[in-house]
Amino acid sequence: MSNDAPTALVECRGLTKVFRDFWLRPRVKALNGLDLEIRAREVFGLLGPNGSGKSTTIKLILGLLHPTAGRISVFGRLPSDVRAKAKIGYLPEESYLYRFLNARETLEYYGRLFELERSERRRRIDMLLEMVGLEAVQHRPVGEYSKGMQRRIGLAQALINDPELLILDEPTTGLDPIGTRQIKDLILHLKARGKTVLLCSHLLADVEDVCDRVTVLYGGRVRAQGTVDELLAKRDAVIFETEGLKPEEVEPVRALIESAGHAKVRRVEAPRKKLEALFLELVEQAHAEGATTHGAGAGGPVAGFLGAGAESAVAAEPVLTPAAVALTGTRVDREVLTELAQPAASQPVSVPAPAAEAQTSPPAADRQVLNKLLSGAETETPQPKPPAPAKPAQPLLNDAARVDRSVLDDLLDKDRRS
Amino acid sequence: MPHSAAGRWGWAAALTLAGLGVAGAIVWAATGGAPWRAGAGMAVLGATAATWAFFAGLALARGLLSFAWAPLGVARTFLDEALRMRVAVVFVCVLLLLLVTLPLTLDPGSPLRYRIQTFLSYTLGATGLLLSFMTIFLACGTVCHEVEDKRIYTVLSKPLSRGAYLLGKGIGLALLNALLLCVAGLAIWGFTRLLATQPALDAEDARAVAEDVLVARKTLAPEASAGLEEEVRRRIREVETNDPAFVAETGRAAFERQVRHQVELNAHNLSPHQRRTFIFTGLEQAVRDRAAVQLRMRMRTSGAPPNLELLMRIAFNGRERGIRMPVNAYLVLPVPLEEIGPDGRLELTIVHENPLAPQQTFETTATFLPGEGLEVLYAAGSFEGNLARALAMQWIKLIFLSGLGLCAATFLGFPVASLLALMVFVFASSSGYLGEALEFFGENTPGEAAKLLAAVLKAVVGVLAAVLKQFSRFAPVDAVVSGRLVEGGEVWACAGWIGLAWTGATGATAWLIFRKREVARGAS
Structure with missing residues (x-):
């Protein structure tokens, strides 16, 4: 490019x-x-x-x-x-x-x-x-x-x-x-x-x-x-996503955040899977069981000639089996995977845009608190985000990330409504 | 049409079997002695040839349209549209129905030549009419429906200019018409040859079938008499002097036409005991080819009862003989080749006098009208060639109708576009008659306002009739039916006028309108 x-x-x-x-x-x-x-x-x-x-x-x-x-x-x-x-x-x-x-x-x-x-x-x-x-x-x-x-x-x-x-x-x-x-x-x-x-x-x-x-x-x-x-950036809120917490584990976290004095926790809830993901899962299951359909098939890889001159490395990549994309984490292509999955996998906090980062990132003291909170996940220490000018901070699309994204979308939606 | 490979193979197998069956039928017919068996074989051959021509033509058309040029892509899809929407199939079915049922309606007691001529006249006329309607509806429909159904959004978002789109449609229509004309031509030819195997009423009938109908005869009219132009000028001067009001009222051009027509009629009149000589030239080819030459005459009289035969004398190059000349009916006489000079010149003298008893000559003026009233004919080609040239001329006219329909569809909806194209077609087809009828239109209109209206109408219709008269001029069906040669020059003239000039003008108009047209609607 x-x-x-x-x-x-x-x-x-x-x-x-x-x-x-x-x-x-x-x-x-x-x-x-x-x-x-x-x-x-x-x-x-x-x-x-x-x-x-x-x-x-x-x-x-x-x-x-x-x-x-x-x-x-x-x-x-x-x-x-x-x-x-x-x-x-x-x-x-x-x-x-x-x-x-x-x-x-x-x-x-x-x-x-x-x-x-x-x-x-x-x-x-x-x-x-x-x-x-x-x-x-x-x-x-x-x-x-x-x-x-x-x-x-x-x-x-x-x-x-x-x-x-x-x-x-x-x-x-x-x-x-x-x-x-x-x-x-x-x-x-x-x-x-x-x-x-x-x-x-x-x-x-x-x-x-x-x-x-x-x-x-x-x-x-x-x-x-x-x-x-x-x-769409909403600059007055931050979302954390963790592995499942028991109710008694949630309260100390809430208290800790609120004791930092800057923010009030508005909402804590367990995420739901998106209906789209569930639907695709069911179709994939039916496909795996060999159920027949008279309609369109699931679709195959993206036609290799599309932009082949521009991105030859992508051409051979089998993509676009939707259920597979949805469930197995097969990505659209390796480049997009690199571009999109990396920041998402390494960044538990969804930040609307790089430009907004300075405004929305918590102050240093808060960050320490957060690090303490996340000490159980040391391996997921945030990494500097690689430049992705064309698609800033687009959420994940691999399997695990898809669920994360669903959660984020869900939360964002609710947040917007609130 | 089959959509799958299996379907196509099925069709191919069925056609092969049908072909084998037909081949067997032809062999059976050819080995039999009875004429009807040969005729049946010929009919089967014609029908088979028509079917195979359809498929071969279709394959050829698809092959021609497979080149990577966008208008050909449009043409090919149009062809598929016409075939799969059953338009062509309906046409072929109607034509075959006509071909099969028409011979059954012909009176077997009538002379065979008339039966063949009726068959040719109806089938060729019906083919031309059906294809003309089909072309107009298809041309209007294919553009109007694509605009209405918004399919044109996708098509014109591709690298296809508006002109190329219309050109593609035109090519598709031209190929479809060529295909269907081939099928129709082969079917008509096959059934005509089958009819010709039927027994004739008598030897004269059999001769007429062979020499007057299933042939292409060149027609020669007598040369204008030397003093004709001088006589026209003299008559014009005379009327101008004696009745200048008449000239002013009639209009100069119309007046001169009327005078000329009258003088020409007079040149073909014979008073009792009068003798008049007519010169025919251009018979060199007939002499060279040793072709059968005929003199064809039709006499009109004032006052003679019908079914009357007048005794007269005629002479070729001075050698006189007596004849019985029927009133208002055709008389065909063979012309001995030795009577024609080496320069292809034939001199015919008609004497309106009873050769046996001159004093008993019937007291009436005999007129041999210019045109079919007095002509010399000789065989200059085959029926098949004539039929092919007539169909070529019909094809060129259909190309114009395609352009006309497409042009109307570039700015009108389907019903109005079809109506407009049909009106122009009907007007163009009858422009010859209209032009003649206009001469006398409004002559006796009472009242000044009505006179003015009639004058305006006459002027408008006159201009249109003058513009469109070429369309009715190239009408080859009558020539084929009467065994007259459809000359190659006429086909080229038709191609030049109708195929190039008219179609070019309608095509250019269509392009100018369509390139400015907004094909999308305003909904957002």
Whole structure:
């Protein structure tokens, strides 16, 4: 990966879109002077309620709509320029497919639109069908597919050209938790391979899990923009997570913290496993027992051609068997594992962002108290966090870490509510 | 169409078996003595050839479309759409139904040549009409439905320009039409040959089938008489002097057309006892090929009862003979090759006088109308070649209709786009008749306002009819049915006018509209 400063792949300046009626009278102002910049190698989230201008923005970026005012540049070109489109993969909010084509023919078609040579086209199609778990049903017309299966083939078509910029509009709509997990893992995987992802979703937890930067739209204007951690950091609370403690062991800890004089313990509770993890566990169990299904398969490794040029070391890594990812701790890829697991494994306290560390870290005296408290886990002494500029403090994804993350998410959620 | 490899092999096996069965039937038919057995073999051969042509053409089209060029990808998917949505299958079924049932409706007591001509006329006409409708609906539907179903979001987010998208659709339509025309052509040819094995009413009927119908005859009209232009000028001057109001009211151009038409008619009129000579040139090829040359005449009279035959005299190069000339019916006479000069010139003289009793000549004016009223024909090609050229011309017109449908779909929804394209098609098909009818439109309209309205309407329709008249000009079905040559030059002219100029104009319009169109809707 290059160390160059991230360049803007998509740049919108003063973007305005007014929809008019038959008599050309202004009907809806969908976007109102939007400024947006999507940088290379980041996962960018576009959030907002219905009618806020998210899909309109995407359609303008793709050249499906024309701006009323303002300027859009995609890879330094106009959105209508086919040279820019050659680098884009797009999954619309619903998989608009040719019902009479089967999965392979669908991918053949889109591969032809990229003018891929036959052998290369077939190689990629085989990999993508395996990746999205539709190998077994590849000769069934997609009109007979369930919505989730259609999403999967939709995703595969978006990846056929090994895009530099992947635009995902509500990608997890209609997907089961396995598919949802798969999409999120894929996004992280693609990011690790140097891809840029524009994610538009109503599922805020999905966005939070994978996005580096987020823009929240309302009424066609930007209401908030920044990294996820900048936007979500809660600077007046700290969470500890320990192995199980008996109630009588909790009280001294609480007393110790409160006796330090700076903070009050607001809540102590046992964490719960996330429903998503439980679901994936059950599916994995059924799979291990050999139970049959007529739907999509579990999915295979990420297609090796995706970003192969950028990250050759990643290409051979078998990833994206969702249940396996969820349960056995097989990571998206080794690089991401290194990037993400290290700080999490060595850092029992979740810190929102490196930039916020100075403000949120307890003072030295408190730290000593904490060290005493954690003396039973000397081996887990915190280590300096390695630099991970593109994904600061993203939680763990290995097996043990996943549970930790569930706990953290759970706590964070509750904390937010409190 | 089969979706799996197993399905494809199943189809291949079934087709192979069917092919073997058909081959057996052909051998059986060929070894029999009865004509119907040969005819049955020919019909089976035609049907088989049509089926195999369909599959071979399909394979060829898929092969052609397999190159890594985005518009070809669009074309291939369009082809799959048309086939799998059963559009093509419905067309083939309707056509086969027509082919099988139509011969059953023909009167077996009528001359064989008429039965064949009826069959050809109906099947070729129906093929053209069905394919025209199919093309318009498919062209409008494929774009409109992709926009309505939002499938176009995915397609146009790929590196495919709007023009390339439309081009791909056009290529797909052109290939589908070529495929279906091949199938239809082979089926029509097979069944026509089967009909031709039926017994003719008499020797003349059998001759007519071979020499007047299942043949491609070149047609020659007599040269204009030397004084025609001078006569036209003289008549124009005369009317201008005597009735300038009439010229002003009719309009200069229309007036001149009317005068010319009248003078030409007069040049083909014969008063009782009058003699008139007509010169035909361009018969060198007929002499060279020793082809059968025919003189075809149809006489109209004022006042003679129908079914009457007038006794007259005709002469080739001065050698006179008497004939019985039917009123309002065709008379076909063989022209001896020795009567044609080495320069391909034939001189025909018609004398409107009873050769046996000149004083008993029927007192009426005989008119041999320009066009079908007086012409010389000779065999210049085969029925098969003629049929192929006619189908090629039909294909070119279908390409234009594809462009028209696509153009309408670039800015309208499916129902309105189809309606607009159908209206243009109907108008273009009838533009020849409309152009003639307009000459007299609004002449007796009462009231100034109504007159003005009629004038505006006449002007608008006149312009449209003038623009679209080429479409009705290239109508090869009548030529094939009457055994007239569809000339290669006509096919090229059709390709130039309809295929290049018109289709190019509609394609350019479609591109200009579509590149500016917002294919997505406003929902956010």
